Amino acid sequence: MSWLSILALALQTAIGFQAAYHALAAVGLNLHFGYTGLSNFGHVGFMLVGAYGVGIAAERGWGLGVGILLGVGAAVVLGLLLGIPTLRLRGDYLAIVTIAVAEMLRLVANAGPSARLTGGARGFGGLSSKLGFYEHNVFEPRPGGYGIGESFVFSHQQLWAMLWTWGLTLVACLLVYLLVRSPWGRVLKSIREDEDAARALGKNVVVYKLQSFVLGGVIGAFAGMLIVLQAGAISPSRWIAPLTFAIYTVVILGGAGTIWGPVVGSVVYWFVIQFAEGVINNLWFDVSDTTVGALRLAIMGLGLMLLMVYRPQGILGSKKEMLAGARQ
Amino acid sequence: MHLPDALRSPRVLLCLVALGFLWPAAQAAAQDTSTQEAAEAKACAFTKVEAVEQYGGPLPPSIWGRLCQIQDGAAAYPAGVTITVSKDGEAIGEAVTDEGGVFVVELPGNGTYQVRLDEETLPEGFSLTDERFATLGAVKVTFGDQQAVFRMGEDTRGARDFEDYATTFAKGVRLGLILGVAAVGLSLVFGVTGLVNFAHAEMVTIGAVAAYGFNSAGLPFWLAVIPAVAVGAAFGAASDVGIWRPLRRRRMAMLSMMVVTIGLSIFARNILQIYFGVGSKQYTAASGQRESKLLVFRLTPNDRLIIVVCAVVLVAMTIMLRRTRLGTAIRAVSDNADLAASSGIDVDRIVLVVWALCGGLAALGGVLYGLTVNVKFDMGFVLLLSMFAAVVLGGLGSAYGAVLGALVVAIAQEMSGLFIDTSYKFVTAMAVLILVLLIRPQGILGKKERFG
Numbered sequence: 001m002s003w004l005s006i007l008a009l010a011l012q013t014a015i016g017f018q019a020a021y022h023a024l025a026a027v028g029l030n031l032h033f034g035y036t037g038l039s040n041f042g043h044v045g046f047m048l049v050g051a052y053g054v055g056i057a058a059e060r061g062w063g064l065g066v067g068i069l070l071g072v073g074a075a076v077v078l079g080l081l082l083g084i085p086t087l088r089l090r091g092d093y094l095a096i097v098t099i100a101v102a103e104m105l106r107l108v109a110n111a112g113p114s115a116r117l118t119g120g121a122r123g124f125g126g127l128s129s130k131l132g133f134y135e136h137n138v139f140e141p142r143p144g145g146y147g148i149g150e151s152f153v154f155s156h157q158q159l160w161a162m163l164w165t166w167g168l169t170l171v172a173c174l175l176v177y178l179l180v181r182s183p184w185g186r187v188l189k190s191i192r193e194d195e196d197a198a199r200a201l202g203k204n205v206v207v208y209k210l211q212s213f214v215l216g217g218v219i220g221a222f223a224g225m226l227i228v229l230q231a232g233a234i235s236p237s238r239w240i241a242p243l244t245f246a247i248y249t250v251v252i253l254g255g256a257g258t259i260w261g262p263v264v265g266s267v268v269y270w271f272v273i274q275f276a277e278g279v280i281n282n283l284w285f286d287v288s289d290t291t292v293g294a295l296r297l298a299i300m301g302l303g304l305m306l307l308m309v310y311r312p313q314g315i316l317g318s319k320k321e322m323l324a325g326a327r328q
Numbered sequence: 329m330h331l332p333d334a335l336r337s338p339r340v341l342l343c344l345v346a347l348g349f350l351w352p353a354a355q356a357a358a359q360d361t362s363t364q365e366a367a368e369a370k371a372c373a374f375t376k377v378e379a380v381e382q383y384g385g386p387l388p389p390s391i392w393g394r395l396c397q398i399q400d401g402a403a404a405y406p407a408g409v410t411i412t413v414s415k416d417g418e419a420i421g422e423a424v425t426d427e428g429g430v431f432v433v434e435l436p437g438n439g440t441y442q443v444r445l446d447e448e449t450l451p452e453g454f455s456l457t458d459e460r461f462a463t464l465g466a467v468k469v470t471f472g473d474q475q476a477v478f479r480m481g482e483d484t485r486g487a488r489d490f491e492d493y494a495t496t497f498a499k500g501v502r503l504g505l506i507l508g509v510a511a512v513g514l515s516l517v518f519g520v521t522g523l524v525n526f527a528h529a530e531m532v533t534i535g536a537v538a539a540y541g542f543n544s545a546g547l548p549f550w551l552a553v554i555p556a557v558a559v560g561a562a563f564g565a566a567s568d569v570g571i572w573r574p575l576r577r578r579r580m581a582m583l584s585m586m587v588v589t590i591g592l593s594i595f596a597r598n599i600l601q602i603y604f605g606v607g608s609k610q611y612t613a614a615s616g617q618r619e620s621k622l623l624v625f626r627l628t629p630n631d632r633l634i635i636v637v638c639a640v641v642l643v644a645m646t647i648m649l650r651r652t653r654l655g656t657a658i659r660a661v662s663d664n665a666d667l668a669a670s671s672g673i674d675v676d677r678i679v680l681v682v683w684a685l686c687g688g689l690a691a692l693g694g695v696l697y698g699l700t701v702n703v704k705f706d707m708g709f710v711l712l713l714s715m716f717a718a719v720v721l722g723g724l725g726s727a728y729g730a731v732l733g734a735l736v737v738a739i740a741q742e743m744s745g746l747f748i749d750t751s752y753k754f755v756t757a758m759a760v761l762i763l764v765l766l767i768r769p770q771g772i773l774g775k776k777e778r779f780g
Contacts, residue, residue: 101758245591284498308587
């Protein structure tokens with residue numbers, strides 16, 4: 001691979017579907033972590049229930065509308081279920097319970113006896129025709145796809161999925177923009193800065209936190225639904241804890257507590273990851289797929305640590321407003 | 329770690345132990361069906377030595393086995409049953425069982441095969457336990473030949489007696505003690521620094537992987553434990569000096585530090601994966617273990633050793649915390665670091681010691697856990713959720729609480745496997761965790777304080 005094509009592929013990934021759904025999920029997580037100061041370490045759990053809502057509905061032939069309702073409903077229920085016992089406690093409890101429950105949901109979906117409901121370890125395939133997502137595609141199939149050169153190319157299906165995911169990301173960003181400028185959003189920020197002070201001013205802190213938790217979770221569920229719509233299949237192996245922390249990296253990289261941070265973070269994150277992978281593949285020949293996957297995650301983990309230590313405000317954030325600087 | 333809280337623990341423990349014994353006893357009394365399962369399994373067991381004997385010479389590359397069913401308490405072998413081996417839908421070979429029920433299907437070489445038993449050819453009186461398993465979907469042949477097992481006769485696995493309950497309970501205690509050894513460091517570190525360390529899982533894995541390294545380099549397993557624990561302690565101490573102490577100096581927020589531990593965890597886990605591979609590996613001491621009876625418990629020699637080692641380590645740690653100057657200092661720092669510092673305790677040194685202790689204990693827990701399951705790069709992460717459940721249940725920051733919580737979580741998890749499908753066992757731990765947070769958020773032995 002030439003350096004130019006590595007660069008082109010990195011750019012393609014940076015605006016591609018993966019970056020898009022990471023951005024969308026990150027908007028939800030940003031509402032939790034960036035604006036309310038909630039340490040939700042199980043965001044992937046919300047994505048999972050959203051995805052399985054759509055997946056199960058499609059498998060049973062209930063259609064996409066029912067699937068979306070199911071996914072949103074499940075995300076709300078999950079948010080309340082996790083939030084009510086933990087949001088009145090210290091932040092570390094929320095972190096522990098969310099990471100544990102997200103992992104538990106994946107294991108339950110994966111377990112053999114759940115196969116009738118979730119398809120077990122294999123999940124469901126061939127959902128595309130049942131979902132009908134690509135039927136309204138405005139992009140015509142074209143040999144060679146859309147794009148420039150050989151690497152910076154998208155298929156018509158990719159473009160359709162990207163259009164929807166980036167579009168929803170935009171909508172979610174606008175929603176967050178309007179919300180955080182409202183009185184409600186100012187309460188959220190005050191909770192992040194000093195929970196006791198907010199309580200002293202007579203705000204019911206737990207209720208605000210719960211609202212933010214459920215809303216961010218529903219945004220995460222939409223990201224999960226789009227993954228199923230794009231792939232036309234669902235399996236439990238995707239919803240692992242590192243996905244949550246990739247989204248964390250995106251939020252922090254872009255700037256936690258900023259409107260466009262998740263979008264910028266996702267684009268930059270995927271550019272860097274894809275570029276690093278291209279370079280590794282180019283320099284180090286007999287490297288297996290599993291090693292590349294592990295290396296990618298190792299780079300992400302190291303990046304998350306370094307970011308948190310050296311630039312907690314990310315690209316767009318101001319250090320003054322960043323949680324890490326604000327509270328001890 | 330308050331005295332009155334600690335005094336409460338023996339009573340709680342006693343109650344739990346009593347409950348754990350009474351419940352299965354009542355269950356067993358209700359359905360007194362003595363299992364002959366173990367005896368039957370023995371009667372139908374078939375080894376390679378026997379196979380070679382019956383075949384009359386060394387086995388060719390093949391899939392072999394013996395059909396066997398218990399009839400009137402004695403093993404009976406069906407003759408004339410057709411066994412077909414195929415690969416990717418193409419039939420490779422076929423054999424018919426002889427008078428002794430033995431079949432040997434020759435193969436062209438290693439690979440993954442489907443083995444089918446033709447039920448039409450079964451003589452009268454013989455049947456498969458589960459007809460869905462007339463075809464074994466994926467029999468892997470990696471060493472030239474491989475045994476294929478078809479379970480036959482009525483399923484007796486459902487029936488359980490008191491011994492089964494007792495043994496499951498003992499296995500729960502074993503897992504609980506391992507979990508306690510592994511998790512106590514997590515709680516100690518939280519006590520002295522306030523940090524919830526998600527990278528604790530990787531400390532557990534590092535111990536197990538290091539022990540595997542020393543073990544496969546030729547050191548006997550139980551000797552390899554010592555350097556493995558040293559590696560864990562060194563890793564714990566190094567992570568404090570290299571990462572956590574500088575971050576504490578910067579006065580970094582706890583939430584941000586938690587995210588750093590996550591980054592470290594993912595980084596370390598994937599480096600371990602690259603170094604160790606994705607497969608699971610076994611210690612030399614893990615093979616050739618046979619269960620034997622001790623009172624009502626059926627345990628392997630390893631199980632007993634693990635229980636003894638864990639109990640000794642936990643008692644030693646309790647004595648250290650209660651009776652030595654170091655232990656007193658650790659308790660003082662975890663009570664109030666500023667007050668401890670002003671009474672002349674070197675807080676940084678105590679925190680370093682606690683990190684080393686945490687690393688060493690986590691490594692020991694990992695080594696012992698690796699002895700009960702296999703060593704794998706993500707074994708620590710699998711255990712992490714149970715460790716969190718244990719620590720929260722016992723009370724974040726309480727060392728004794730962590731051990732108590734570990735026992736409760738592990739026993740509940742193992743015992744629940746008797747009543748619900750075993751692939752849902754872990755749900756029990758989570759259910760316990762959420763229930764505790766709803767009812768008693770400070771945990772069984774945790775300090776009462778205002779939470780949120």
